[in-house]
Amino acid sequence: MGVRERREKEREQRRQDILTSARAVFLKHGFEQTSMDRIAQAAELAKGTLYLYFKxxxxxxxxxxxxxxxxxxxxxxxxxxxxxxxxxxxxxxxxxxxxxxxxxxxxxxxxxxxxxxxxxxxxxxxxxxxxxxxxxxxxxxxxxxxxxxxxxxxxxxxxxxxxxxxxxxxxxxxxxxxxxxxxxxxxxxxxxxxxxxxxxxxxxxxxxxxxxxxxx
Amino acid sequence: MGVRERREKEREQRRQDILTSARAVFLKHGFEQTSMDRIAQAAELAKGTLYLYFKxxxxxxxxxxxxxxxxxxxxxxxxxxxxxxxxxxxxxxxxxxxxxxxxxxxxxxxxxxxxxxxxxxxxxxxxxxxxxxxxxxxxxxxxxxxxxxxxxxxxxxxxxxxxxxxxxxxxxxxxxxxxxxxxxxxxxxxxxxxxxxxxxxxxxxxxxxxxxxxxx
DNA sequence: CACAAATATGACCAATGGTCATTTACTATG
DNA sequence: CATAGTAAATGACCATTGGTCATATTTGTG
Missing domain, CATH: 1.10.357.10 (Tetracycline Repressor, domain 2)
Structure with missing residues (x-):
């Protein structure tokens, strides 16, 4: 089942990408100004997507x-x-x-x-x-x-x-x-x-x- | 100018009333659940009014x-x-x-x-x-x-x-x-x-x- | 009574965290 | 290739928040 494996890797990658984007937003705008929406924007994803990767x-x-x-x-x-x-x-x-x-x-x-x-x-x-x-x-x-x-x-x-x-x-x-x-x-x-x-x-x-x- | 004086007293009284109400709300609902709106409600005032007494x-x-x-x-x-x-x-x-x-x-x-x-x-x-x-x-x-x-x-x-x-x-x-x-x-x-x-x-x-x- | 000043109102705004029905992309099978 | 099925992505939507402001009401004065 190489697919399942790949999926998992991709999923992990996405997760990391989101984190990377989030980090950038934090550094640029500070804690107060970092909303989920902004993170999503930076990650070029919809806000809802974030909630697929983070509770x-x-x-x-x-x-x-x-x-x-x-x-x-x-x-x-x-x-x-x-x-x-x-x-x-x-x-x-x-x-x-x-x-x-x-x-x-x-x-x-x-x-x-x-x-x-x-x-x-x-x-x-x-x-x-x-x-x-x-x-x-x-x-x-x-x-x-x-x-x-x-x-x-x-x-x-x-x-x-x-x-x-x-x-x-x-x-x-x-x-x-x-x-x-x-x-x-x-x-x-x-x-x-x-x-x-x-x-x-x-x-x-x-x-x-x-x-x-x-x-x- | 007894009026101005009385006005001031009334104003102070209102302020205290608001605080009393706010206190009650806090005790009853806890910090998290105490919004300005709730306080206003408890004080039987409109939310906007609160902002006349508190910045x-x-x-x-x-x-x-x-x-x-x-x-x-x-x-x-x-x-x-x-x-x-x-x-x-x-x-x-x-x-x-x-x-x-x-x-x-x-x-x-x-x-x-x-x-x-x-x-x-x-x-x-x-x-x-x-x-x-x-x-x-x-x-x-x-x-x-x-x-x-x-x-x-x-x-x-x-x-x-x-x-x-x-x-x-x-x-x-x-x-x-x-x-x-x-x-x-x-x-x-x-x-x-x-x-x-x-x-x-x-x-x-x-x-x-x-x-x-x-x-x- | 009429005018003015102080007070009060609550609809409204912009943000926010979070949800979910719907759409999209992909894959295994006949 | 077509189709069914699954995982992933979307963004409109919701409830809640602190805060504002044009409007309305009350009150005191001449």
Whole structure:
């Protein structure tokens, strides 16, 4: 059945084409101005067609993130491999994440805009896209866990909770920090330092909290 | 000119009535389901009328938050007044904030949904609502600054940055944490502890980072 | 009463995410 | 080649949204 096979390939190709077009639209017009219709237009397809390849907008966005997430993971992997004190390593992971987000603005925006509604994670039989995203997320968590474990082993860190829980704490706090800054969710009258500096300092503060305290 | 005066009062009254109605709608139908039209309906007014009292949806939401924010501020003031070590005080402020948000769900939701677009803070001559909100925010920051200052004075904390900057760090991180948790912006496959516990622990971690380290 | 100013109205607009009956392109079979 | 059947694409259509504005109503004043 060479036909079925070819069909599948073509289908996958179309999917990729749509993603490519979507990416271009995002880069050109920003998150706010990117409607499904616009994406369809850019892909030279009808809007309805998009829904043959993606369940809804959210899934399209998620799929769009996939490749970038992969790239990010590789960067973090590099960072983790380096020979450095664990606390520095952790900080570097954070800044790597931020830098990457800066360089890939639409990734950043999507990342901070995606909301995982219960339906998205529970109800459905979990599409490939969602599965992929979750897997990538788990890999990220695993990498961070590794750094923390090293830190504990080398007596740099002393954790009050299981490693996985601490990873979650860090992730939530850092991602939250980014979201708040990026979306101006705090009214700052006075001018503030760059987002990068703030994020760096918040990460430093958190990491300081992980550090082994000298016996008093 | 008793007329002008009365007119103003009536106008203010209408505004309040609208807010009351809006609040009811929010409580009954949740954030997602509360459109301007619905609010208008609840207030027994036409949609257009709302725009005579509020510049746009955002301002209405902000105004809605005002009273609650006031209440929260009083709670935090109480907390700050207590005689306690500064670190505990700070932690209590955080949990107070979270608890309050829980008890006033729509406040919470609005709080975490409001985005301060540049136009909102810069362009306009800053409506009374925005001013109020900013003032309240500054009071909150001032209270936290006070706690930090106490902590520094009593040698509980040792800050690496100016107090105001640290306050911002804490605020951004904690608010971010709440936003991420509330909006499920992190895909958690495994079940996690309650949001309250996570928030408590993140706060603890941050505060630990502020604590004076024993000279090694 | 007549005029003017403040208020209120709701039809209307442009966008948006999403649907679905219909059409089009392609392929296996007689 | 013709025909039936299937997969893919379409775009008109829908409901909903925030927001506008010409028109109508109410109110106060001379």
């Amino acid at each position: 809804n907008r959210e899934e399209l966005l998620m799929a769009l993130i996939g490749d970038d997430f992969e790239e990010l993971l590789e960067m973090i992997e590099q960072t983790v491999k380096r020979k450095e004190p664990s606390d520095k390593k952790l900080l570097h992971c954070t800044t790597a994440f931020y830098r990457f987000s800066q360089d890939n603005q639409f990734f950043y925006q999507l990342m901070t805009q995606l909301h995982f509604k219960p339906e998205c994670l529970m109800n459905q039989p979990s599409t490939a896209t969602i599965t992929q995203f979750q897997e990538q997320n788990e890999r990220l968590m695993a990498l961070l866990s590794q750094v923390l474990q090293e830190g504990v082993d080398t007596k740099v860190f002393q954790l009050d909770h299981p490693i996985h829980y601490v990873v979650m704490q860090l992730t939530v706090a850092m991602k939250g920090t980014m979201v708040v800054l990026k979306n101006n969710m705090i009214p700052v009258t006075l001018k503030r330092p760059s987002d990068e500096k703030i994020i760096h300092d918040v990460a430093t503060l958190l990491i300081k909290g992980l550090r082994r305290q000298q016996a008093q | 746009n949806r955002e301002e209405l939401l902000m105004a809605l938050i005002g009273d609650d924010f006031e209440e929260l501020l009083e709670m935090i003031e109480q907390t700050v007044k207590r005689k306690e070590p500064s670190d505990k005080k700070l932690l209590h402020c955080t949990t107070a904030f979270y608890r309050f948000s829980q008890d006033n769900q729509f406040f919470y939701q609005l709080m975490t949904q409001l985005h301060f677009k540049p136009e909102c803070l810069m362009n306009q001559p800053s409506t009374a609502t925005i001013t109020q909100f900013q003032e309240q925010n500054e009071r909150l920051m001032a209270l936290l600054s006070q706690v930090l200052q106490e902590g520094v004075d009593t040698k509980v904390f040792q800050l690496d940055h100016p107090i105001h900057y640290v306050v911002m760090q804490l605020t951004v991180a904690m608010k971010g944490t709440m936003v991420v948790l509330k909006n499920n912006m992190i895909p958690v496959t495994l079940k996690r502890p309650s949001d309250e516990k996570i928030i408590h622990d993140v706060a603890t971690l941050l505060i630990k980072g502020l604590r004076r380290q024993q000279a090694q």
